[in-house]
Amino acid sequence: MSLADDMFQALMDSSPLNAAMLGIPGWENELGDLTVEGQRTARDRIAGLLDRAETDDSEDPVTLAVIRQQGRAVVDRIDAKLVEHTVATMSAPVNSLLLLSSKVDVSQRLGQFPRYIAQAGERVRQSDRRPLSRHLATGVQRMDGFLAQPEQEWEGGHSAEIRAAVAGFRDVLASVEDGRGDDQAGLCWLPDGERNYANLVRNYTTTSRTPDELHRLGLDIIASLREEYAGIGSRLWGTSDVAEIFHRLRTDLLWDDEEQMIASAVDAIARAEAEAPKWFGRMPSVACQVLAVPEEERSTSAIAFYQPAPADRSRPGTYWLNPLGATERSRTLSEVTAFHEAVPGHHYQFSIAGETELPTLRKYAFIEAYLEGWGLYTERLADEMGLYSSDEQRLGMLGLDAMRASRLVVDTGLHAFGWSRQQAVDYLRDNTVMTEPEIHSEIDRYIETPGQALAYMVGRLEIQRVRAEAQERMGERFDVRAFHDLVVGSGAVPLSTLDQIVTAWSVAP
Known part of the structure; x- marks a missing residue:
């Protein structure tokens, strides 16, 4: 395989839930490994590919830039040990796992849920990087909320095992007595915090x-x-x-009711789709649907988020809206x-x-x-x-x-x-x-x-900057539809690479 393919394989192996969210086949039986040893193995594998990237001349410069950025990002996040003090938000491994289980087919992974949840708990229990006390309390509350729901009928008889694992994770969070106070909320209060934050900012x-x-x-x-x-x-x-x-x-x-909130989103998207051909030369072949977050997930879900269509296009892209507290939110x-x-x-x-x-x-x-x-x-x-x-x-x-x-x-x-x-x-x-x-x-x-x-x-300002500079260079030759097709059609790239892509396009005869 190419270096790009090797890096993609390593990234998905280290975080198979990303593959699930994106609908990419090949990792249906995997959840990943949250143990210190498992994370170290994943890190070493990706670091080896980064070493290859320093001398590899088989990839084009843009792809090579993406390889380097993606690999370094994973290495730095593993080094920061965020898994050990992330327990309250949807970034937390257990929270994201439970949310994802309602969005994609996880039937082949269910047997691994208890192991994965236990690993998350063990990382918290053994670490000296304590979560905030308030986050520990929030995590306990969310696990209690999950356990208070009617028992989910998951395939293969895994429901009891998963509930037991969630209860165990809840007990780990409740047992931590020396959580950080609100006056020490940031990374700068943790070991290697300054270095870890600098790396995360860069990535x-x-x-x-x-x-x-x-x-x-x-x-x-x-x-x-x-x-x-x-x-x-x-x-x-x-x-x-x-x-x-x-x-x-x-x-x-404020909104009058939840239905008004959903209808407004549907109408806005329809108007955007009607106007888009004047601003984009290429349109996606897959539709975008608007769905309300299921009621049982609203207390832990984000207000709004997008879930891409799977690779096989078996369902549309989905714009999820959380109507929780609609009548108290600004329209x-x-x-x-x-x-x-x-x-x-x-x-x-x-x-x-x-x-x-x-x-x-x-x-x-x-x-x-x-x-x-x-x-x-x-x-x-x-x-x-x-x-x-x-x-x-x-x-x-x-x-x-x-x-x-x-x-x-x-x-x-x-x-x-x-x-x-x-x-x-x-x-x-x-x-x-x-x-x-x-x-x-x-x-x-x-x-x-x-x-x-x-x-x-940071990203918006850079896209605006490269567009303005391209317009200045090209004058009447500038076509906003072609610019948008170039930016979106290049896939995700580092901002410095996007600058190079747009500059090359704008100076071409």
């Missing part, structure tokens, strides 16, 4: 920007967004007072979230790349700065496309911009500068329109997935 952003640079960038963007808020607020309500605009967004523009976020997660965001991104002739690794590479950068880019692109139905919905666009810019400030604050959890909560409260439950959920996510939240804004 999630695919840039050389330092935490300090990213922190200051976020502060600058937040300041500029306040001017945009004031402009739309003046048109909509006759006020430029940002505090009043924030108050109205939090309290006045202004409806359209912007649909454009980001579905059309022309992640649905176009994953579907079009999956239908190219790219190497398999390039079709399915998970490079956050590219993937989430594209999603955030399409939120502003949707305004260019005339997709927002009102100024209310444009305020939602600004609201998500503010959240992503605040992530630059808060993620680096927590993990590089020693912020307490409360400092992070206060910053989001003062600079975004998120509700209190959303703020606390976001902060817990940043704590347990260090660096990931930086990818969104």
Whole structure:
């Protein structure tokens, strides 16, 4: 096999659940190994492939860049030992396993669930990298919620074994008496935290920007967004007072019911699909459906997320919406979230790349700065496309911009500068329109997935930059449809590589 194929095989072997989520055949019987020894074996295998990449001349430069980025990302995440203190959010191994079991066919893996769950518990039990005390309590609560549900009739008689394993994991979390306090929330309080965070920042952003640079960038963007808020607020309500605009967004523009939330998403996606041919030359062959998260999963699920169509296209791509607490949530976020997660965001991104002739690794590479950068880019692109139905919905666009810019400030604050959890909560409260439950959920996510939240804004700014430079170089020759086809059709790549791809395209005769 080629080096790219070898790396793809190693990546999927190290995390077969990624293959399950993407619908890639070949790993139906696997869950992976969370033990220290198992992680070390996976790391050594991938590190060996990275060594090969230093001298291999059989791959083209773009594919080689993806190989290096993907391999280094896994090595650095294993080295950071995040599995030992990630227990509360959907990044946690047990939480993600239970969520995935309702989204894809896991029947051939069920016999391995108890082993995998026990391994997750053992890593927490043996580690000196304690989770936050509040996260331990949240983890216990979520395991109790699972155990309180009617017993699931899984194939092969595995239900009792799985429930026993979940109960055992719950007991491990409950037994940890020296969890970290909220004043020591970030990686900088853990062994090798500074080095691990620097590596994670590099891998999630695919840039050389330092935490300090990213922190200051976020502060600058937040300041500029306040001017945009004031402009739309003046048109909509006759006020430029940002505090009043924030108050109205939090309290006045809420959903009437769950059905209204779902209908709005369906309508937004339909309008985006109708307009897309003016902005894309290539369309995905697979549809995008909108589904509500099942009721039993709503308390632990994200508010919205996208699940790609499987490789065999046996089902559509799916935009999952969580209606939990709909009547207490702002309706202004409806359209912007649909454009980001579905059309022309992640649905176009994953579907079009999956239908190219790219190497398999390039079709399915998970490079956050590219993937989430594209999603955030399409939120502003949707305004260019005339997709927002009102100024209310444009305020939602600004609201998500503010959240992503605040992530630059808060993620680096927590993990590089020693912020307490409360400092992070206060910053989001003062600079975004998120509700209190959303703020606390976001902060817990940043704590347990260090660096990931930086990818969104960094990626968007880079895509906007390379587009602007291509337009300047090409003048009237610039075709936005061809630009979008190039970016999406190249698959996920590091941002520096995307710059090279677009530059080569824009200077070609």
